Amino acid sequence: xxxxxxxxxxxxxxxxxxxxxxxxxxxxxxxxxxxxxxxxxxxxxxxxxxxxxxxxxxxxxxxxxxxxxxxxxxxxxxxxxxxxxxxxxxxxxxxxxxxxxxxxxxxxxxxxxxxxxxxxxxxxxxxxxxxxxxxxxxxxxxxxxxxxxxxxxxxxxxxxxxxxxxxxxxxxxxxxxxxxxxxxxxxxxxxxxxx
Amino acid sequence: xxxxxxxxxxxxxxxxxxxxxxxxxxxxxxxxxxxxxxxxxxxxxxxxxxxxxxxxxxxxxxxxxxxxxxxxxxxxxxxxxxxxxxxxxxxxxxxxxxxxxxxxxxxxxxxxxxxxxxxxxxxxxxxxxxxxxxxxxxxxxxxxxxxxxxxxxxxxxxxxxxxxxxxxxxxxxxxxxxxxxxxxxxxxxxxxxxx
DNA sequence: TATTTGAACAATTGAGTTATTTGTTCAAAT
DNA sequence: ATTTGAACAAATAACTCAATTGTTCAAATA
Numbered sequence: 001x002x003x004x005x006x007x008x009x010x011x012x013x014x015x016x017x018x019x020x021x022x023x024x025x026x027x028x029x030x031x032x033x034x035x036x037x038x039x040x041x042x043x044x045x046x047x048x049x050x051x052x053x054x055x056x057x058x059x060x061x062x063x064x065x066x067x068x069x070x071x072x073x074x075x076x077x078x079x080x081x082x083x084x085x086x087x088x089x090x091x092x093x094x095x096x097x098x099x100x101x102x103x104x105x106x107x108x109x110x111x112x113x114x115x116x117x118x119x120x121x122x123x124x125x126x127x128x129x130x131x132x133x134x135x136x137x138x139x140x141x142x143x144x145x146x147x148x149x150x151x152x153x154x155x156x157x158x159x160x161x162x163x164x165x166x167x168x169x170x171x172x173x174x175x176x177x178x179x180x181x182x183x184x185x186x187x188x189x190x191x192x193x194x195x
Numbered sequence: 196x197x198x199x200x201x202x203x204x205x206x207x208x209x210x211x212x213x214x215x216x217x218x219x220x221x222x223x224x225x226x227x228x229x230x231x232x233x234x235x236x237x238x239x240x241x242x243x244x245x246x247x248x249x250x251x252x253x254x255x256x257x258x259x260x261x262x263x264x265x266x267x268x269x270x271x272x273x274x275x276x277x278x279x280x281x282x283x284x285x286x287x288x289x290x291x292x293x294x295x296x297x298x299x300x301x302x303x304x305x306x307x308x309x310x311x312x313x314x315x316x317x318x319x320x321x322x323x324x325x326x327x328x329x330x331x332x333x334x335x336x337x338x339x340x341x342x343x344x345x346x347x348x349x350x351x352x353x354x355x356x357x358x359x360x361x362x363x364x365x366x367x368x369x370x371x372x373x374x375x376x377x378x379x380x381x382x383x384x385x386x387x388x389x390x
Numbered sequence: 391t392a393t394t395t396g397a398a399c400a401a402t403t404g405a406g407t408t409a410t411t412t413g414t415t416c417a418a419a420t
Numbered sequence: 421a422t423t424t425g426a427a428c429a430a431a432t433a434a435c436t437c438a439a440t441t442g443t444t445c446a447a448a449t450a
Contacts, residue, residue: 006393027441040444041394049442112356113364144383147376150369154377161307161356169308174345181342182349188339189384201422222412235415236423244413 007045010035014056019098022105023053060099061122064092069129078137085129086183093167100167107168110160127156143190202240205230209251214293217300218248255294256317259287264324273332280324281378288362295362302363305355322351338385
């Protein structure tokens with residue numbers, strides 16, 4: 001299954017239809033109609049319904065991660081990078097209606113368990129963004145010399161937790177205040193001195 | 196339904212049987228047999244199967260919260276209280292086999308959503324423990340003047356997240372290291388100066 | 391050759407039925 | 421005030437059957 005243009009069209013169509021009907025209620029004909037072809041032709045590009053679904057989500061998640069990575073790379077300072085990462089990676093979803101709908105219908109996409117994580121490799125990449133910022137901050141003497149591996153996992157877990165609270169469970173707007181207060185608290189715990 | 200001795204016996208029997216078979220597979224006759232009476236007599240004390248189940252869990256959760264509260268009250272210092280609360284409330288479950296089994300079979304008991312929380316009042320009490328420690332630490336000038344409400348919710352959410360990761364999802368022992376590293380980081384973010 | 395299609399096939403699902411189990415009630419007994 | 425056995429009602433499990441839908445593939449098309 002090469003990532004050709006046609007494949008991308010199918011993935012986009014699939015994301016839209018899955019967002020509207022959910023995995024179970026979506027038929028391959030729905031996807032085919034949205035993509036402007038017959039359902040049998042879909043099988044020329046993808047292996048099956050479940051694979052199509054996971055592939056469409058995977059695609060969206062990778063775009064998310066990459067746009068955060070790009071935003072981070074525009075900053076020099078480790079503290080600034082941390083702030084951009086925290087806000088950007090959290091708010092990104094509010095602009096992605098389709099992915100959000102899918103998340104609500106399929107809460108298992110975000111899990112607190114590594115074993116259950118269907119998108120582990122992608123999340124590994126996201127954790128690498130955190131880890132690099134920690135390493136930079138430590139080597140520049142701005143952060144305490146924390147246990148980088150465990151702190152990275154800790155921060156990533158909190159991030160996932162907030163995504164679930166905000167976009168899956170749809171808690172009130174107080175979640176945003178909590179997120180700000182929490183990241184400020186943690187950044188204070190990381191930094192050696194206040195300037 | 197008065198909380199008489201017989202009621203407590205029934206709740207204890209119920210917790211044990213529900214822990215072994217889960218809610219669905221447990222029959223009222225199983226509970227009755229464990230409690231040494233006939234199933235019709237159970238209805239003299241409890242309103243129904245679902246109520247019995249929730250009541251048994253509620254009971255166990257309240258004991259948990261109260262024993263943490265007692266441990267905290269034995270410390271004077273806000274920082275010490277924080278440390279005791281963090282470790283005690285987290286490790287308590289490792290000694291409660293029945294409650295742990297129930298938690299695994301019924302993951303909805305610990306939720307990241309207030310709306311879905313069947314034990315909200317009990318958790319409100321637990322959050323009050325956090326809040327009081329924050330207030331004490333702030334008034335004594337040891338903690339920064341954080342937003343107490345949001346920080347309390349933030350800390351409690353992290354706590355619930357770790358309970359889920361550790362006891363429901365059964366992640367590896369690295370979760371304990373994460374918890375330690377995380378609480379140390381947060382405590383550093385709370386405290387005005389290192390001594 | 392690379393794509394696309396319609397028709398056929400196989401697997402899954404949903405509705406409907408029945409028998410059995412189990413939650414709940416209650417009058418009578420202790 | 422408690423406890424019980426018998427009866428009833430509700431939920432569940434096992435099964436069937438029809439319809440839907442995922443998947444394959446030989447033939448058509450570009």
